[in-house]
Amino acid sequence: MELMDLNGSAVADPNAFAFVGEQPDQADRLGGPGQTYLQDAMRRFRENKAAVAGVIILCFFVVMSFLGPVLSGYQYNTSNLLAANQGVSAQHWFGTDDLGRDIWARVWKGGQMSILIGVVAALLQGVIGVLIGSIAGFVGGRVDNIIMRIVEFLMAFPYLVWVMLLMMVTGSGVFPMILALTLTGWLSMARLVRGQILSLKHEDYVVAASSMGGGSRRIILKHMIPNMMGIIIVNMTFAIPGAIFSEAFLSFIGIGISSPQTSWGLLVNMGMKQIYAYPTRLLIPCVCISLTMLSLQLIGDGLRDALDPKLRR
Amino acid sequence: MKLLKFILKRVVVSVIMIFCLVTISFFLVKLIPGSPFTSEKMQAGNKAAIYAYYGLDKPVYEQYFTYMKNLLHGDLGTSYKIRGVTVNEIIRTAFPYSLDLGMRAVAFALTMGLLLGIVAAYQRGKAMDTFTMIVAIIGTSVPSFIMGFFVQYLFAVKLKWFPPAEYTSFAHTVLPTFALGLGMLATIAKYTRTSMLEVISSDYVKTADAKGLSKFRIIVGHQLRNALMPIITLLGPMIASVITGTFVVENVFAIPGLGRHYVTSVQGLDYTLITGLTIFFAAFLVLMNLLVDIVYALIDPRIGLVE
Numbered sequence: 001m002e003l004m005d006l007n008g009s010a011v012a013d014p015n016a017f018a019f020v021g022e023q024p025d026q027a028d029r030l031g032g033p034g035q036t037y038l039q040d041a042m043r044r045f046r047e048n049k050a051a052v053a054g055v056i057i058l059c060f061f062v063v064m065s066f067l068g069p070v071l072s073g074y075q076y077n078t079s080n081l082l083a084a085n086q087g088v089s090a091q092h093w094f095g096t097d098d099l100g101r102d103i104w105a106r107v108w109k110g111g112q113m114s115i116l117i118g119v120v121a122a123l124l125q126g127v128i129g130v131l132i133g134s135i136a137g138f139v140g141g142r143v144d145n146i147i148m149r150i151v152e153f154l155m156a157f158p159y160l161v162w163v164m165l166l167m168m169v170t171g172s173g174v175f176p177m178i179l180a181l182t183l184t185g186w187l188s189m190a191r192l193v194r195g196q197i198l199s200l201k202h203e204d205y206v207v208a209a210s211s212m213g214g215g216s217r218r219i220i221l222k223h224m225i226p227n228m229m230g231i232i233i234v235n236m237t238f239a240i241p242g243a244i245f246s247e248a249f250l251s252f253i254g255i256g257i258s259s260p261q262t263s264w265g266l267l268v269n270m271g272m273k274q275i276y277a278y279p280t281r282l283l284i285p286c287v288c289i290s291l292t293m294l295s296l297q298l299i300g301d302g303l304r305d306a307l308d309p310k311l312r313r
Numbered sequence: 314m315k316l317l318k319f320i321l322k323r324v325v326v327s328v329i330m331i332f333c334l335v336t337i338s339f340f341l342v343k344l345i346p347g348s349p350f351t352s353e354k355m356q357a358g359n360k361a362a363i364y365a366y367y368g369l370d371k372p373v374y375e376q377y378f379t380y381m382k383n384l385l386h387g388d389l390g391t392s393y394k395i396r397g398v399t400v401n402e403i404i405r406t407a408f409p410y411s412l413d414l415g416m417r418a419v420a421f422a423l424t425m426g427l428l429l430g431i432v433a434a435y436q437r438g439k440a441m442d443t444f445t446m447i448v449a450i451i452g453t454s455v456p457s458f459i460m461g462f463f464v465q466y467l468f469a470v471k472l473k474w475f476p477p478a479e480y481t482s483f484a485h486t487v488l489p490t491f492a493l494g495l496g497m498l499a500t501i502a503k504y505t506r507t508s509m510l511e512v513i514s515s516d517y518v519k520t521a522d523a524k525g526l527s528k529f530r531i532i533v534g535h536q537l538r539n540a541l542m543p544i545i546t547l548l549g550p551m552i553a554s555v556i557t558g559t560f561v562v563e564n565v566f567a568i569p570g571l572g573r574h575y576v577t578s579v580q581g582l583d584y585t586l587i588t589g590l591t592i593f594f595a596a597f598l599v600l601m602n603l604l605v606d607i608v609y610a611l612i613d614p615r616i617g618l619v620e
Contacts, residue, residue, distance in 0.1 A: 156330055156602070157595050158553040160560070164579055165591070169344045245456050252458060252561060253576045272462070272565070279466055286459045294454040 041230075044306040051302020057295035061288065065115055068108025076109035077101065077260040085278070094284060097270065106262045107284055113263040115292070117174065117247045121181040122239035128182060129189025130232060134220050136190065137197030148194070151187050159184055163246060167255050177256055181243050189235055196228040203227075230307030237300035241293040248289050264289045320607060327599045331592070338591045339380060342584050343373055349393040349582045367393070380588075389589035394581045400589035403574055408593075410480055411563070411570035415555045417490040422497035422551075427544075429498070430505025431532060434513060445502050452499025458561035461492035465565060478567040489566045493558045497551050501544060508540040515539075545609050549602045556594055 035043070045051055069076055072093060080100035087095050094103035136147040154162065162184040170176035197220070200206055209219050225232070244264075250256030251265025252272075259266065264285045271282030350363050364370045368379060383390065389400035433445035455463075465488055469477035475488050512518060513536065521531045559572030567573075571590060578586035 153330055153333060157334060157598065158557045160557045161591060161594065165338060165341045165587075168579060168582070168587075169341055169346075171346065241454065248456060249458070249557075249561065253564070254580050268459070268462075275462070275466065276470065279470075282462055282466075286462060290455045290459055293456070294450065297450060297454040 041306040045302050048302040050298045054295040054298030057291055061111055061292050065108045065111030069105045072102055072104045074102035074105045076105040076262055110262040110264045110267050114244050114247055118240040118244035121178050121243035122236050124182040125185035125239055126189055126236040129186035130193050133190035133193025134197055137194035138216055151190055155187050172255050172258050181246055192235055197224055200224050234300055234304045237303055241296040244293055323603050327603055331596055334595045335592050338588050339377055342588050390585035392583055392586045394583040400586055404593055407569055407571045407574050410568055411559050411572055414489055417486055418494035418555055421490050422494040422501055426498040426501025427505050429502040431509055433506045434509035449499040449503045452495045457492050457496055457558045458565055460495055461562050461565035464488045464492055480568040489562050493562045504544050508543050512536050512539050542613055548605045552601045553598055
C-alpha cells in the first residue's frame with residue numbers, strides 16, 4: 001500500500017520502512033525528553049520574532065543606561081557654562097544643554113531613572129494588587145464588596161488625575177512619584193487577581209487542598225498564585241511601560257523629576273522649550289521613551305502568548 | 314420603565330461618586346504644601362487681606378461647607394492666579410476648544426480604527442494586516458505628546474504642510490487630532506480585528522453568505538453590528554484617555570483648551586482652578602460613561618438592564 005496525503009499524492013516510499021517486530025517494553029516510551037511548562041513557554045517565546053526583538057531593544061537601553069554615563073567621561077549634573085549649547089562633537093556625543101551639561105550622560109542617566117521608576121512602580125503596584133485582589137476574592141462577602149466599590153470609584157476617574165493630585169501633596173521627586181504611582185496603579189491588578197481567585201476557588205486541586213486542611217494562606221500562596229503567575233507576570237510587564245509613560249507625562253508637565261536630576265520625561269520637557277533651535281534635544285529622549293515602551297509592549301505580547309497558549313488568537 | 318429605573322440608579326451612583334471626588338480633591342488640595350500667594354515682595358498685611366478675601370483664614374471645614382454651598386449653585390469659585398476670572402468663565406471659554414479637539418480625535422479614531430480593523434481581519438496575514446498591527450503597536454507604545462512633537466516637527470516645521478500651533482482653522486486641527494487620536498485608533502483597530510475574526514466564521518454570517526447577500530451588506534449589517542459591541546465598552550476608558558491626552562497635546566500645540574489650563578493650574582498651585590477643573594472633568598466623564606452604558610443597553614438586547 002502506498003502512503004498518500006489527503007490529495008492522493010504519494011508522500012513516502014513504503015520500501016524505506018522496515019518492520020522491526022513488536023517491542024512491548026518500548027510501547028509507552030516517549031520520543032524525546034519531556035518539556036516542562038516553562039521550557040515550553042520559553043520555546044514559544046523564542047519563536048516569536050517581535051518579542052525577541054523587544055528583548056534585544058530593551059537590553060540595549062538597560063545596558064546603555066548603566067554603561068552610557070561612564071563611557072562619556074562627563075557627570076550628568078556638572079554644568080560648564082563655557083561649553084553651553086554645543087552641537088554634536090567628539091567631546092560631547094549628543095552635544096551639551098543650555099547649562100553646558102553633557103547630554104549623552106544626561107540621557108543615559110535619565111534612562112536609569114525612567115527604567116528604575118517603571119520597574120519599581122510596576123513591582124509595587126503588582127504586589128499590592130495581588131495582595132488586595134487575593135483578599136477580596138478569597139474572603140468575599142462584605143470585605144470583597146467594600147474593596148470592589150473602592151476600586152470602582154478610583155477607576156471611574158482618570159488615573160493620571162489621581163497621580164497629579166497626589167504628587168501635588170507629596171511634592172516632586174523620585175520617591176513621591178513611585179509612591180503616587182503605586183497608590184493609584186494597583187487597581188487593575190487587584191481586579192484581575194480577584195477574578196482569577198474566584199474562578200480558581202472551585203478547581204479540584206483547591207478543593208482537595210482545603211479538604212486536607214490547608215489554611216487559606218497556604219492555598220493562596222502555594223496553589224492559586226502559582227497558577228495565575230502567567231497572568232500576573234504579563235500584567236506587570238504591561239505596567240512597566242505604563243509607569244514609564246506616567247513618569248514622562250508628569251516630568252513633562254513639570255511636577256515630576258526636576259533638574260539637576262534627570263529623566264527622560266524631564267529631558268522632553270527641557271527639549272520642548274528649544275524645539276526650533278535644537279530639535280535633537282527633544283528627539284533623543286522621545287526616541288528613547290518610545291523604543292523602550294515599544295520593546296516592553298512587544299515583550300508583554302510575547303509573554304502573554306507564550307505563557308497562556310489558550311489565549312492565543 | 315426598566316430603562317428609567319436603570320438610568321435613575323446610575324444617576325444616583327454617579328452623584329455619590331462625584332460628591333466623594335469633590336470632597337477628596339478639596340481636602341487633597343488643602344493638604345498641598347506651599348501657597349499660591351507666596352511672594353517675596355508681599356507684605357504681611359497684604360497676605361492677610363488676600364487670605365481674608367478668599368476666605369482662606371477660616372477653618373478648613375467652614376471653607377468646605379462654603380465651597381459645597383457654592384458648588385450646589387454651580388459656582389466653582391474664582392481663580393487665584395488669573396485675577397478676577399471665575400473658574401466658570403475659564404470653562405466657558407476653554408472647554409469648546411477641548412471638546413472640539415476631543416470629538417475630532419474620537420471621530421478620527423473610530424472611523425480609521427474600524428476601517429483598519431475590518432480590512433485587517435479580511436486580509437488576515439497579508440500586507441494590510443501587518444500594517445494594521447504595526448499601527449496598533451506604535452499607537453499603543455508612543456505617548457500622545459511624543460507623537461505630537463513628532464508630527465509637529467515633521468509636518469509643520471520641516472515640511473510646512475500644516476501650521477505648527479494654535480487652533481483657528483481646519484488646517485490647525487489636523488496635527489493635534491492625529492496626535493490625540495492615534496492611541497485610540499490603535500486600540501479600536503486591534504479590538505475590531507479580533508472581534509471581526511470571531512464573527513467571521515459564525516453561522517449567521519455563513520447563512521447571510523449562502524443567501525447571496527453582497528459582501529458589503531454582510532460586513533455592515535451582520536458582522537460589524539456584532540463586532541461593535543465590545544468596542545462600545547471601550548468608549549468609556551477612551552474618553553478618559555482623551556481627557557488626559559488633552560493635558561499634553563494642548564500644551565504641545567498651544568491650544569487654549571481646558572487641558573492646558575489644568576496643567577497650568579497644577580504648575581501654579583491655583584487651588585480653586587485645580588479643584589474646579591477636576592470636578593468638571595469628573596462630572597463630564599461620569600456623564601459620558603452613563604451615556605455609553607445606556608447606549609450599550611439599548612442596542613444590545615442580550616444585556617439585561619440589571620447588573
